[in-house]
Amino acid sequence: MADSSFLNWPFFEPKHRELAARVEAWCQQHLPADHHNTDRACQALVQSLGIAGFLEYTGAKTGESMDVRTLCLMRETLARYDGLADFAFAMQGLGTGAISLFGTPEQQAWLDKTRHGQAIAGFALTEPASGSDVASMTTTAHWDGEQFILNGEKTYISNGGIANIYVVFARTESPEQAAGARGISALILPADSTGLEIVERIETLAPHPLARLRFNQLRLPATSLLGKRGEGFKIAMSVLDVFRSTVGAAALGFARRALDETLARSQQRELFGAPLFDLQMVQGHLADMALNIDAAALLIYRAAWTKDQGAARVTREAAMAKLFATETAQQVIDMAVQLHGGDGLRKGGIIESLYREIRALRIYEGASDVQKTVIARQTLLNFEQGGS
Template identity: 40%
Template sequence: MTAFSLEPAQLAWCAELRTLAAERLRPLADKGEPGRVNRALVAELGGLGLLGRLFTSGALDLCLMRESLAYACTEAETALALQGLGAHPVHAYGTPAQRTRWLPGVTDGTAIAAFALSEPGAGSDAAALELRAEAEADASPGGRTAAGTALTAPAAGAPLTAAPDGAARWRLTGEKCWISNAPEADFYTVFARTTPGAGARGVTAFLVPADRPGLTGRGLDMLSPHPIGALGFDAVPVTADDVLGEVDRGFRVAMGTLNLFRPSVGAFAVGMAQAALDATLAHTAGRDAFGGKLKDLQTVAHQVAEMALRTEAARLMVHAAASAYDADDPDVPRRSAMAKLLATETAQYVVDMAVQLHGARALQRGHLLEHLYREVRAPRVYEGASEVQRGIIAKESYARQEAR
């Protein structure tokens, strides 16, 4: 298999996923409440074994899942993706105890995960985040006591108690904003500043259960139908056992997660673009206009051709980026940024053009394109806005040139 073609088994799996999404997931999504976690839908994703594949499959399989689900049920796609985004840091960087405690629930759909990176003043510039992780007096941020002895901490999720050996403990203070699945998630991957003034080098990732004292949240009324909220941290206690990866190396956790999920955001976008394109093909082939069918007008035919061209180009870019990730290619950051940028911008264009060719009917509440028009805007912003992706592409391209 290359990045430019799929095996028959993969194509059959994608078709099966589209059918599952339409027949089993779409009815559950329709029963959900906008802006709230649809636990029945998440549980069904777990029962179908799709959540488990988040941690056993490669990046290309993740992209195929997201595109196929998005084609028939964007809510199911997003529910699956958010479980992966929130829990991937635990899977990839967590301790055995952290993985044992949380990943089975994520896999079967009973534990809701969330990725808490963005802040009111630190969205695209993730290195500028200000949520403070202040070390308690009996421990240093570096993870050892003043005497240099090794640290110990209670089991993950246990209440904070005094430790005679000065185990590493912090208090999280500040705010996170625009966090998907907040405030209803069962646990959060939270990125906080452990070393002031150190930029990206002073950030630590913590696994924070939702029931920690001092952690509060509120929902935000957003254009997208999936849950998004803000979190408040009022001296929320965390310990060494809550650290994901290493102290002051949390930015690596964040970027490692985003490098995997950015191409799959592109796959989500491609799924929406394909759904809009197929709806347009059906509409223009059947719509009477000016003595013939709408598709017979050269202007319309050329617009549809452009939609098809861009959708296929975006799909190939997504597959190439995912294949590079699976091959551990050092060019992953550039390719991931390219895939997300091209696919999300393409989907915006294709859905907008589909609305234009459908006319007023596409703007009616409940129409597929009305739904896609609301869904397609957010991916150009989250997990790094389009402008951020262009910056990454330029930076990595110059670095490649200098290395030659």
């Protein structure tokens, strides 16, 4: 059974411990999901999570901010049981995060559907020629005096092809008018809009609904604009600032499951007439796994707690949490494969599944090398400001 002693850390309140017990019980009853058809599995998971009331946590209520510790606890627990369940939950939050934080009351009507599992959300930021370099995006939304006319492509869009609504980021001002990130805006795009084409469904190491989208003279009314024109980059970064820590939490869930499976294996498997656990080298590896998991948890819940205390931005803390948790989870799971021997490579096994699931987390929502750059820049800025 996974270690839950961290719930007694001072980062958490009684409501978080109650939620952890509730989602744990739900996971035991409903997971893992049937993964034979990824689209149907994801749609069913969204519906089930909505019925259980867990999607209520994917956005802020009016006048309130998101509870990042809750998001992290949800993702950690779901990921420990089923990577696709974590994906289904997380993408509802990421996809509607901008609407929750910046939407008008009319726009936030979408949240009634997404939080009840009646609509699936997508977050369309990445482009074929610009991944982490958001400011270089080329998708445009030209204002013709009556409507925005959207043209361009997005790729690796989670829930692409099954989403009912996308938040799309596009350049509304020309580079001459506003260079770099200053000319980007956020727009709400219903999936049934004329001019939206699902160009390609993308298969990855761990199957998730992903797609490349194309916008061809797609017309959107003025009411589709989220926030103000030219504030899209700020909106995207505000959303990622909240959800980046939760990526680390998902990695933490994968790592905890890997450690649990390996502890059980080390007690059940005999080598040279004794349990595998009795070998000092194995004990050393297990100690490293446990150490990395606790260190990652501390960084994750520090970042989440800091944001929940009202910090405007937690760029440095979230980057540290995401970087360390995803990188060390990869190490933990790799060691789990090693200690399981040939069984760790068996297709369809838990350890093999974890090995495929973890790899993408070191790339999406800011690759590890990008996080290092963010941490370095924020650390220098903090130094120049005298540590304030």
